[in-house]
Amino acid sequence: FFLRIDLATMAAESGEVKVSAQEINNDDSMMQIDDTSAMASGLYATEEEEASRVIEMLRGEDLSARITAANQLDSVAAALGEERTRDELLPFLTDGADDEDEVLAAIAISLGKMVPHVGGKSYAHKLLPPLEILLSVEESTVRDNAGKSAQIIASALPTEFFHTDYADMLARLATKEWFTARMSACGLIASGFTRLNAIQHETHVQHFASLCRDDVPMVRRVAAQHLGKLLMSVVEAKGKYCAGPDGMLTTTFIALYEELGSSEQPDSVRLQTTENCVYFGMGMTLVQQLGTRDDLNVAASNILVKRILPLIVSTIDDRSWRVRWTAASKFAEVVNAFAKLEGAMDSLIPAYEKLLQDPEAEVRTASTLNLSKVAKCDSTVLPPPPERANGEEDEEVVVEGPRISVGQRLVKKVTALTEDDSENVRAALAMVAAELAPVLGKDDTIADLVPPILLLLRDTTSEVRLNVISSLDILNEVIGVDLLSQSLLPAILDLAEDGKWRIRLAIMQHIPLLAKQLGKNFFNEKLITLCVGWLSDDISSIRQAATENLKKLTQIFGAEWAIIYLIPSLNEIRHNRSYLRRLTAVQAFTLIATAMESELAQTEVLPIVLEMAADEVANIRFNVAKGLEKMSPVCDGLVLELQIHPVLALLAEDPDRDVRFYAKKTMGFLEKESIQAKTNT
Numbered sequence: 001f002f003l004r005i006d007l008a009t010m011a012a013e014s015g016e017v018k019v020s021a022q023e024i025n026n027d028d029s030m031m032q033i034d035d036t037s038a039m040a041s042g043l044y045a046t047e048e049e050e051a052s053r054v055i056e057m058l059r060g061e062d063l064s065a066r067i068t069a070a071n072q073l074d075s076v077a078a079a080l081g082e083e084r085t086r087d088e089l090l091p092f093l094t095d096g097a098d099d100e101d102e103v104l105a106a107i108a109i110s111l112g113k114m115v116p117h118v119g120g121k122s123y124a125h126k127l128l129p130p131l132e133i134l135l136s137v138e139e140s141t142v143r144d145n146a147g148k149s150a151q152i153i154a155s156a157l158p159t160e161f162f163h164t165d166y167a168d169m170l171a172r173l174a175t176k177e178w179f180t181a182r183m184s185a186c187g188l189i190a191s192g193f194t195r196l197n198a199i200q201h202e203t204h205v206q207h208f209a210s211l212c213r214d215d216v217p218m219v220r221r222v223a224a225q226h227l228g229k230l231l232m233s234v235v236e237a238k239g240k241y242c243a244g245p246d247g248m249l250t251t252t253f254i255a256l257y258e259e260l261g262s263s264e265q266p267d268s269v270r271l272q273t274t275e276n277c278v279y280f281g282m283g284m285t286l287v288q289q290l291g292t293r294d295d296l297n298v299a300a301s302n303i304l305v306k307r308i309l310p311l312i313v314s315t316i317d318d319r320s321w322r323v324r325w326t327a328a329s330k331f332a333e334v335v336n337a338f339a340k341l342e343g344a345m346d347s348l349i350p351a352y353e354k355l356l357q358d359p360e361a362e363v364r365t366a367s368t369l370n371l372s373k374v375a376k377c378d379s380t381v382l383p384p385p386p387e388r389a390n391g392e393e394d395e396e397v398v399v400e401g402p403r404i405s406v407g408q409r410l411v412k413k414v415t416a417l418t419e420d421d422s423e424n425v426r427a428a429l430a431m432v433a434a435e436l437a438p439v440l441g442k443d444d445t446i447a448d449l450v451p452p453i454l455l456l457l458r459d460t461t462s463e464v465r466l467n468v469i470s471s472l473d474i475l476n477e478v479i480g481v482d483l484l485s486q487s488l489l490p491a492i493l494d495l496a497e498d499g500k501w502r503i504r505l506a507i508m509q510h511i512p513l514l515a516k517q518l519g520k521n522f523f524n525e526k527l528i529t530l531c532v533g534w535l536s537d538d539i540s541s542i543r544q545a546a547t548e549n550l551k552k553l554t555q556i557f558g559a560e561w562a563i564i565y566l567i568p569s570l571n572e573i574r575h576n577r578s579y580l581r582r583l584t585a586v587q588a589f590t591l592i593a594t595a596m597e598s599e600l601a602q603t604e605v606l607p608i609v610l611e612m613a614a615d616e617v618a619n620i621r622f623n624v625a626k627g628l629e630k631m632s633p634v635c636d637g638l639v640l641e642l643q644i645h646p647v648l649a650l651l652a653e654d655p656d657r658d659v660r661f662y663a664k665k666t667m668g669f670l671e672k673e674s675i676q677a678k679t680n681t
Contacts, residue, residue, distance in 0.1 A: 051079035055092075063100055070106035077117035086118050086126050094130045101139040108134045108142055112149030115156045124156045125165040132169050135188075136181035143184050154192055166192065167200050174207035179216040186211050186222045190230040194237045201237065205230075205252055212256045217266050224260045224272035227253070228279025235283045240290040249283070254307050261311045267320045274327045274334060277312040281337025281344075288340070309344060313351045321360045328355045328366035332373035335406075345379040349406055353384075356413050361422035368417060368428040372435035375407035384409055407439035414452045423461040430456045430467035437478040445478050457491035462503045465495055469510045473517045481518050489526060496530055501539040508534060508545045512552040520557050524565060532569045535584050536576075543584045551591035559596040563604050566592060571608065579617040586612055586620060590627035593634060601634040606643065613647050618656035625651050625662040629669050637677075640670060 054076050057069035073093075077085040093107060111131055115124045131153070134146035154166055170192065173185035189208050196204060208230060211223040234248050243249045257280065259265075261273040312334060315327040327334075331352055338344035352374055355367035380403035414436070417429045433453055437445045453475070456468045469492065476484050492514070495507045511531060515523050531553065534546035554562040570592075574585035586609065593605040609631070613624045628644055635644065648670075651663035 051076045058103075063102065066099065066103045067106050070103050070110060073107065073110035074113040074117060077114050082117060082119040082123070085114070086123060090118070090126055090130060094133065101137070101142055104134055104137060104139070104142045105145050108145035108149055111146075112152040115153060121156045121158055124153050125161040127153050128165055128169055132173065135173060135184040136176060136178055138180055143180060147184055147187055150188055151191055154188075154195070159195070162192075162195050163197055163200065167196060167204070170204060171207060174204075174211060179214070179219050182211055182214060182216075182219045183222045186219070186226045190226040190233060193230060193233040196237075201234075201248075205234070205248060209252055209256060212260060217269065220260065220265065221268045221272070224269050224276065227256060227260065227272070228276040228283075231276075231279050231283050232286075235286050235290075240287045243284065243287045249287075253280075257308060258311060261314070263319070267322060270315070270318060270320065270323050271326050273315050273323070274312060274330045277308065278330065278333045278337045280308050281334065281341065285337065285340050309338075309347045313347055316351045316354050316358075321358075321363060324355065324358055324360065324363045325366050328358070328363050328370070331355065331367060332370040335374050335377050339377050339379050345377065345381045345406065349374075349381045349409060350384075353410070353413060356417065361420075361425055364417075364420065364422065364425045365428045368425055369432060371410060371414075371429070372432040372439070375410045375436055375439050377406045379406060380404060381406055381409055384412060405439070407436055408444060408448075411436055411440060411444065411448045414449065415455070418452045418455040418459075423459075423464065426456065426459055426461065426464045427467055430459075430464045431471065433468070434471040434474040437475050440478075442479055445475070446483065450475075450479070450483075454491060458494070462500075462506055465491075465503075466506050466510065469495075469507070470513065472514065476517045481522055485518065485522060485526065493530070501537075501542055504534075504537070504539075505542055505545055508542070508549055511549050512556060515553055515556050520561065523553075523557075528565055532566070535570075535573055535588060536581060540580075543580075544587070547584060547588040547591050550588050551595045554592050554595040559600045559604075562592055562596065563600065567604060567608075574608070574612060579615075579620060582612070582615065582617070582620055583623055586623045586627055590630050593631045596634065598634045598636065601631065602636070602639050606631065606635065606639070610643060610647050613651060618654070618659050621651060621654060621656070622659040622662040625659065625666050629666040632666075632670055632673065637674070640674075644670070 054069045054072050057065040060066065073089070077089055080089055093111075099107075108131070111127050111134075114127060115121065118124065118126050128150075131146050131150050134142055135150065137143060137146075154162060157166055170185055170188055173181045174189065176182060186208065189204050189211075193201070193204065208223065211219055212227065214220050214223070231249070231253055234242050234253070238248060241247055257273075257276060260269055260276070263270075312327070315323055318324050318327075331348075335345070335348060335352075338348060352367065356364060356371075358364050358367070383402075383404055414429065414433060417425060420426055420429075433449065433456065436449055440449060453468060456464055459465055472484065492507070495503060498504055498507070511527070514527070518527075531546065531549055534542055534549070537543050537546065550562075550566055554566070566588075570585050570588055573581050574589075576582055576585075589605050589609050589612075593601040593609075596605065609624060609627055613621055615621055615624075625648065628648065632640065632644070645667070648663050648667050651659050652667065654660050654663065
């Protein structure tokens with residue numbers, strides 16, 4: 001393939017340039033060219049020249065140039081026109097599919113954009129030959145890009161071409177000798193199944209079954225990844241009859257699921273078992289929704305429970321911790337998929353309890369994070385079997401008694417998790433434990449959930465304690481503030497006075513949240529003294545965080561509350577002999593003022609801050625200057641002129657250079673704000 005740009009020939013063919021070769025040879029000056037035709041011909045030549053340039057780049061030796069050209073193939077096709085694209089460009093791409101992987105990946109993407117440039121949907125099948133080659137290359141990035149483009153083209157194909165060209169391509173890929181082509185076939189069969197006809201359904205399912213039993217483990221892994229998606233497509237295409245005695249689910253898919261989930265498969269294949277179980281549950285639920293609850297649907301459910309559930313349960317005891325971790329991390333999805341299927345929870349919940357006791361901490365952590373999601377399942381289960389005494393034989397116990405909710409059964413495991421050796425497990429439990437409260441209700445929460453939460457609040461790891469505190473609002477909504485305070489406040493107070501300053505700091509960051517949860521009255525009675533006391537902490541970071549807390553509390557409870565409960569205490573601190581305490585008071589007054597209404601800030605806080613400008617310590621004076629800049633938005637123009645500017649003028653003449661610097665800086669800021677305000681008005 002070689003593009004030649006012959007402007008004279010093209011112009012002659014198009015009729016735009018009417019001149020003979022003889023006239024050109026005899027006298028160039030006699031050429032008569034229409035101006036409009038010449039402009040059109042020039043534009044056409046420019047597009048053709050650009051297309052020729054891109055093709056030459058694609059044929060060149062410079063790798064980066066070839067990649068650039070490959071990304072511009074849709075522009076080349078637009079310049080060449082539909083017919084030349086089909087007849088020249090696509091064969092060139094088909095013959096040249098042995099380039100570097102980066103170039104082939106770019107070509108694979110470009111092919112997906114070329115449907116309009118080959119003549120639309122009626123000619124979209126012309127793009128399949130180069131794609132089929134790219135779907136077989138060794139580099140996974142190229143195959144992935146080609147697979148995405150293949151699905152784009154498939155969606156544009158008319159039914160007749162889909163049933164012939166596209167379906168035939170899938171069959172060839174599924175049976176090619178090189179395993180990478182078979183890997184590509186797995187995903188494309190699953191995505192295109194619903195558009196195949198009835199005969200092709202059977203054929204392509206058999207192709208997929210062969211891929212699931214392929215000799216190459218990588219092919220089986222990819223087939224396992226798409227097994228669930230294909231099952232959903234089968235249910236969509238075949239309806240409830242796919243689950244009958246002779247249906248595809250019964251005759252083909254369940255057997256494939258069992259084979260791919262068997263212990264003989266490598267880890268990479270067994271990792272897909274849980275995800276496939278989710279799809280099976282969703283598929284069987286959809287089967288039941290597609291028809292009445294007749295014998296067919298009951299039989300389908302029985303098949304599912306008897307043959308599929310034991311496989312997902314078996315992943316709990318898998319020899320690979322990665323398989324067990326996958327099951328643990330996706331178990332909430334499994335429960336949701338099987339929730340409406342009778343008897344499923346009696347198998348799944350005991351299996352989940354076993355995951356909570358897995359030997360690997362990573363597995364226990366993943367399963368614990370799903371605790372609240374699993375507990376929210378609406379189904380009921382049998383109560384847990386009684387615990388065996390030491391020395392009793394491990395015999396199967398028949399559990400009798402009324403069925404209970406999933407949450408009521410799982411909450412019994414929370415106490416054991418609070419004693420887990422891994423702090424990651426305990427931290428995960430602390431994040432989700434309070435979410436069980438709405439599921440259990442007030443009485444069960446008080447009896448079964450509050451005691452382990454108290455244990456978590458006294459955990460030696462600060463992250464565990466903080467995770468509990470951050471979720472107390474959920475617990476508060478269920479048991480009420482009175483019970484919450486009686487049960488949990490002592491533990492919170494212990495943390496607030498912890499000897500490690502980082503723990504105190506972390507607790508302080510949750511005080512505004514506690515204030516919202518516990519309410520103004522409770523906070524005033526139990527926690528206000530603690531918050532003000534932090535202003536006198538020996539650690540600077542604690543004092544700074546305490547001032548930020550007071551601002552947030554003022555935003556929550558209002559300026560009137562701050563005037564009554566905060567200002568008097570801060571007034572005492574500003575007279576403290578230690579300049580560090582007085583400095584903290586300046587910062588606290590400044591931040592509280594920014595959270596107040598303008599009138600209250602000017603009358604209750606500003607006079608105190610201005611008075612502190614006369615402090616004997618320079619650090620206090622320049623922090624006053626800095627604070628006045630922060631307070632300026634809540635002060636009107638008259639206050640700025642009559643009260644703030646005179647103080648700043650005095651500070652600008654202060655003997656200490658730092659005081660002078662910050663005073664002049666604030667004065668400059670206020671002047672700019674004043675000019676801006678006048679400009680806006």
